[in-house]
Amino acid sequence: MTIEIPTPLRVYTANQSAVAVDANTVTEAVSALLARYPEFKKHLYTPDGKLRSFVNLYLNDEDVRYLPQGEESAVQPSDTLSIIPSIAGGGLAVQAGAPSA
């Protein structure tokens, strides 16, 4: 599957905007990302291993926190996982209903 990297973290991926990983679940995908780029860990997780509350993971357009299986949700090779900072709520799910004028 593909993991899209937000601009502020591309400094750790040699400026790549997307990274391909082999994974069966969201957890496995993130683990693969962290194995390749260990510097990501402190940006995404608290010291006790919890996803930082302003970090949103989207599986395609769905917020992983609200999927029935959460981070254990199954992923397909064609799926995209996005890492989006919550500037102040909103995100991809809200973008779909964003006012245009």
Place this chain on the structure above:
Amino acid sequence: MATIAAPKSGSPGTTLGTPLLARIGNTPLVRLEHLTADLPGIQLLGKAEWHNPGGSVKDRAAAAIVLEALRNEQVCPGKRLLDATSGNTGIAYAMLGAALGFPVTLCMPSNVSPERKRILRAYGAEVLWTDPAESSDGAIRKARELAADPQYFYADQYSNPSTWRAHYSGTANEILEQTGSRITHFVAGLGTTGTFMGVTRRLKEVNPKIECISMQPDSPFHGLEGLKHMATAIVPAIYDPGLADRNVEVETEAAYAMAKRLARTEGLLVGISAAAAVAASLRIAEEQSALGKEAVIVTILPDAADKYLSERFWGE
């Protein structure tokens, strides 16, 4: 080209009430007394910028930019004001455009809060959503792309000197007056950097001993709306890093914790960047107290919590 008449002040005795522009600035200076209850000799004060009509500190810079553009006939009914914003400046422009009669186009990351989106829609501004992964820098790049189109006046809050001048002539003098010039420390977050640049320049002119401390996120990847991590972001043209006596970094989690603490101990519902500014100010307060010094610390509370109430941290 049709122009917009500059706002008039009414004749004394005939025109009642307060016009929009006159309601910008002169915000209250609130005392955060519970936070410093165990720090004798320390006063911690915050400018309650949500008292501006658009609900944030950004009304000040936006009004200064718009008035300058009106004087130069750069905006008018047929020429759109264009800018990149992470939210509050956009709300201020949209409010001013609605009241003064010019159209507004905003470039904004799509992960701003749903509350902000609804406010902009209510004012009737046009919004071009940019990639949330690129944060406010993506919005800046989009606005720069559009700026060559003659239908737009690109206000460019990150480079426009009106952004800091509004604080030099307004906010700083209010702080001096409201503290009786007893301020010893000034703390403000860095976004456009206009607040910190303008206030600091004026305070240093009046009293170079006032210590001015800039605050920014501790990481390029953060949840402090409107603030920039200068080491990795597009640095605003108006930013002079040499002006700060020191810089303090604040973690997003510390800002969230302070937002909840201010709500529950001071009865103040402030936004996330305001909470970050208070967290930084409290660190300065504790340092001064540990040194046995007295201090009057003033910070800027850019907005209230109402646009962030859908954030999950309130319930964690």
